[in-house]
Amino acid sequence: METVTATDANPFGYAESIWRLFLETPHAGEFAPGTPGVVTGEAGSKAARSVLRLQLRFEQGRVADVRYKAYGCPNSIAVGAWIVDWCLGKTPAELASLRAADLRAALEIADDRAHCALLGEDALQAALAAIAPSKNRVNS
Amino acid sequence: METVTATDANPFGYAESIWRLFLETPHAGEFAPGTPGVVTGEAGSKAARSVLRLQLRFEQGRVADVRYKAYGCPNSIAVGAWIVDWCLGKTPAELASLRAADLRAALEIADDRAHCALLGEDALQAALAAIAPSKNRVNS
Amino acid sequence: MIYLDYAATTPLDPAVLQVMLPYLSADGAFANPASTHGPGYKARATVEKARAQVAALLGAEAAEIVWTSGATESNNLAIKGALEFHGRRNAHIVTSRTEHKCVLDTCRHLETQGARVTYLKPGAGGLVSPEQVLEALTPDTVLVSLMWVNNEIGVVQEVQRLAPLLRERGVLFHVDAVQAAGKLPIDLRETPIDLLSVSAHKIYGPKGMGALYVRKKPRARLAPQMHGGGHEWGMRSGTLSTHQIAGMGAAFAIAAERLASDAGRLSGLRDRLWQRLQALPRILRNGDPGRAAPHILNVSFEGVEGEALRAALPELAVSSGSACSSATQEPSYVLRALGRDDELANASLRFSLGRGTTEAEIEQAAEKVIKQVEWLRELSPLWKP
Amino acid sequence: MIYLDYAATTPLDPAVLQVMLPYLSADGAFANPASTHGPGYKARATVEKARAQVAALLGAEAAEIVWTSGATESNNLAIKGALEFHGRRNAHIVTSRTEHKCVLDTCRHLETQGARVTYLKPGAGGLVSPEQVLEALTPDTVLVSLMWVNNEIGVVQEVQRLAPLLRERGVLFHVDAVQAAGKLPIDLRETPIDLLSVSAHKIYGPKGMGALYVRKKPRARLAPQMHGGGHEWGMRSGTLSTHQIAGMGAAFAIAAERLASDAGRLSGLRDRLWQRLQALPRILRNGDPGRAAPHILNVSFEGVEGEALRAALPELAVSSGSACSSATQEPSYVLRALGRDDELANASLRFSLGRGTTEAEIEQAAEKVIKQVEWLRELSPLWKP
Numbered sequence A, B: 001m002e003t004v005t006a007t008d009a010n011p012f013g014y015a016e017s018i019w020r021l022f023l024e025t026p027h028a029g030e031f032a033p034g035t036p037g038v039v040t041g042e043a044g045s046k047a048a049r050s051v052l053r054l055q056l057r058f059e060q061g062r063v064a065d066v067r068y069k070a071y072g073c074p075n076s077i078a079v080g081a082w083i084v085d086w087c088l089g090k091t092p093a094e095l096a097s098l099r100a101a102d103l104r105a106a107l108e109i110a111d112d113r114a115h116c117a118l119l120g121e122d123a124l125q126a127a128l129a130a131i132a133p134s135k136n137r138v139n140s
Numbered sequence C, D: 001m002i003y004l005d006y007a008a009t010t011p012l013d014p015a016v017l018q019v020m021l022p023y024l025s026a027d028g029a030f031a032n033p034a035s036t037h038g039p040g041y042k043a044r045a046t047v048e049k050a051r052a053q054v055a056a057l058l059g060a061e062a063a064e065i066v067w068t069s070g071a072t073e074s075n076n077l078a079i080k081g082a083l084e085f086h087g088r089r090n091a092h093i094v095t096s097r098t099e100h101k102c103v104l105d106t107c108r109h110l111e112t113q114g115a116r117v118t119y120l121k122p123g124a125g126g127l128v129s130p131e132q133v134l135e136a137l138t139p140d141t142v143l144v145s146l147m148w149v150n151n152e153i154g155v156v157q158e159v160q161r162l163a164p165l166l167r168e169r170g171v172l173f174h175v176d177a178v179q180a181a182g183k184l185p186i187d188l189r190e191t192p193i194d195l196l197s198v199s200a201h202k203i204y205g206p207k208g209m210g211a212l213y214v215r216k217k218p219r220a221r222l223a224p225q226m227h228g229g230g231h232e233w234g235m236r237s238g239t240l241s242t243h244q245i246a247g248m249g250a251a252f253a254i255a256a257e258r259l260a261s262d263a264g265r266l267s268g269l270r271d272r273l274w275q276r277l278q279a280l281p282r283i284l285r286n287g288d289p290g291r292a293a294p295h296i297l298n299v300s301f302e303g304v305e306g307e308a309l310r311a312a313l314p315e316l317a318v319s320s321g322s323a324c325s326s327a328t329q330e331p332s333y334v335l336r337a338l339g340r341d342d343e344l345a346n347a348s349l350r351f352s353l354g355r356g357t358t359e360a361e362i363e364q365a366a367e368k369v370i371k372q373v374e375w376l377r378e379l380s381p382l383w384k385p
């Protein structure tokens, strides 16, 4: 049987980093419609039981504020919280470097939950793709 | 499962009468060779794992003293003890009346041990048969 | 921690522990009940007393009770044993899609051995009607296996109406009564069930102990599935576990005493929980409320993901589906069989109540669930209030 | 009462009871180890700790231990499971005539399913030589099942020599080690046995709890015999009994510590008993004294009938044959297989010693036996001194 390292505080044995972000969900929510400088990236599907939507608000070419919403298991929710926090202060070029493997390492995501890390990479790529056509506007 | 009425004193749940006679074996033994007035009856076989030998010493046509030896389960041993005691004071005619059914009733012998009662009847019949040819001698 | 998982297992009743302890102490009646010496006979007397206690709760004779290691074994023995006795080739079994895994898996195994199995689909409320069962019968049908109370949704099947209909037709009837024993009155003198499975640990007895009722008149015949020294009239070999058996007997005796009062209290708490949860919009009760066992309430929550829902309630010991299937993280096959889609089947909680459950716990549990469902819905990019 | 029936069952070690109690108390870790919530995970951690403890006594990996309800089930699972996996038709098994009933009955059952079984006859001392086994192999031989220590006569088979020979030939080797575990060193890293059965209640653990060792490298493959929720890697379904498992783990851990000292003390007591009994003429020791397990002494007494012998010793808890077969009152098939005639096979006592056995008990037991045998011989019309 696989090893379970459950404690009273974390009875399901999630990795500590995932458990904390799941409980605290920093930056959860969304920007008011029409907030300037916001790009949105979404990945996943209801059928696959995980959807992650990231919102990055750029100011002077860097991420100034972030929001996310997530539907899915605690891993997906934690991935959303981690990514947006990581995005803070970064330029689009810097953001483009994030890969699922980095997420897995940072959050200790188990093999059988690798798809949650991919979800994060996909959502961020979607947000970056949303920047591209309007890059000038964002940078202004 | 069959009912077991075992007590500390009789842990195997034998009928009380059997248990007592098995432990006490009154009249066990044999007469010294050549003791006058003794007839011997034996039944059973080693292969069947029960052999009962009864000895009745007659005086004036009645059983004056008795002995028995038994090889077999506690039921057979108790049967031997019971029969010889029952014989005391009786005439051959009276002895002839004993049947296995009487033994079973008197000793509460279970169905699956009916053969032990038969062993008793057979041994007594054998003793009575041993009287017949020498009846006069016994009566003298 | 609020424990609302009594259908998965219960704590031992302290009085049951007291009954078990003498058999667990070095100077107690620890001997092998099969041994033919004084200590052995003493252990055997304990075993026989407990047999009578288990029989009493079921309206059965002591000689109709065969000890097993739990209801998983009882169900395996009943179904495989009956089929092996009657010949597996082409034999037909009727059961339902919402049976416990150990019934379904046993049936699947028998299919690989040449048996045919009909898995009836219950209605939306979880009920399989006696008429549905009768229609499924064929001349080859050897056995019908249906549970009395479903362990996930608490629906009470109409086994009492079905039993005489099967008896008339000469078809063996096996009932998994694990969740019914001690919860609903069972009287096998009245209800012509042939084989009935029970487990100790669902009613405050020890885990790892069960029994199979095997009717004597008319005699239900089984091929043994555990071969050996010929214990239990040859139907189930293996050293009998005196302490476990004594515990099961005591638990069943207590259940008989408390049956009526427990059932009344638990169904009251169950109704209160359901009423409180309805503060949440878009939740669904699973299983026909008109045929609900006292101790189980199963609810699906729209708009939340199941694993997150359970993780968001770490102070609540509840389960989704049965303890057995929850390890697989798959949506409950029972709820799927009722027609719930994958998402709703997954986003469900089974609350199961027991003797230790208090009103205060019910209130707190409802409050926590409401709060966390609202939070997860708010977190979801898909939720539209 | 002098208890000399430790091979039938042992009392629980008081330390084992202490380990079990928390799982038997209402505020303890009573949850279902399969439940995916906090209390469930706690119970599961206990189960896994115990698995490692059982593995440790055997020199195995934790993941090679499958929980069962006792060695009867372990033996059934090993033999039926291996045969079902490999196909029962025409499969050949080699075993011996002196195996435990649960092995023999399982083999007999498999014969009705199309398997072929060779029942080897041991030599007069009870030993089956590895060469005998090798000679019996055929190209269809799937499995050899041989016990490590015989439960009636205590003979230690040469399984350590046999195992590599079977491995070379690609034949699965199952060993019933119920009477060996905790009595003799077992190291499955060294001895290439594929399947090995153990029971808790023979070494001061709880009755109704056992395990089957299933080798991982190379992997021994089994078809499950208890179908259900897929517990135990799918090899054995059914709710795990935390208290029983914790108890078995603790018992095995204690056995590992005490192995050497227990064995030395018991074989000393066993030898003393034999020496004292030899005051009686015409008695016979059963089983090769050169290959005797520490805890068992089996003696036949000429000239007395078996049932009377046992009844004449009501203060002595000993058995004739195994607890399983003693109910039938038949002369031991094990002693018959060694060539003893019916009478001697019947007029035998198995003295089995344990941790509670004292020198004083051995003296008293010897005295009682001598006195009663002399008395029964005297009572017998057949005895000629």
Ligand SMILES: Cc1ncc(COP(=O)(O)O)c(C=O)c1O
Pocket: C007, C069, C070, C071, C072, C073, C075, C100, C102, C147, C149, C150, C151, C176, C178, C179, C199, C200, C208, C209, C210, D238, D239
């Ligand atoms: C309805 C039902 N049947 C069978 C079982 C299996 O019983 P056991 O846990 O005794 O193996 C359970 C519980 O797990 C159950 O709820």
Ligand SMILES: Cc1ncc(COP(=O)(O)O)c(C=O)c1O
Pocket: C238, C239, D007, D069, D070, D071, D072, D073, D075, D100, D102, D147, D149, D150, D151, D176, D178, D179, D199, D200, D208, D209, D210, D324
């Ligand atoms: C050698 C041997 N094998 C198997 C068994 C059966 O084990 P259990 O009592 O755990 O079913 C026993 C004891 O009864 C035994 O002595």
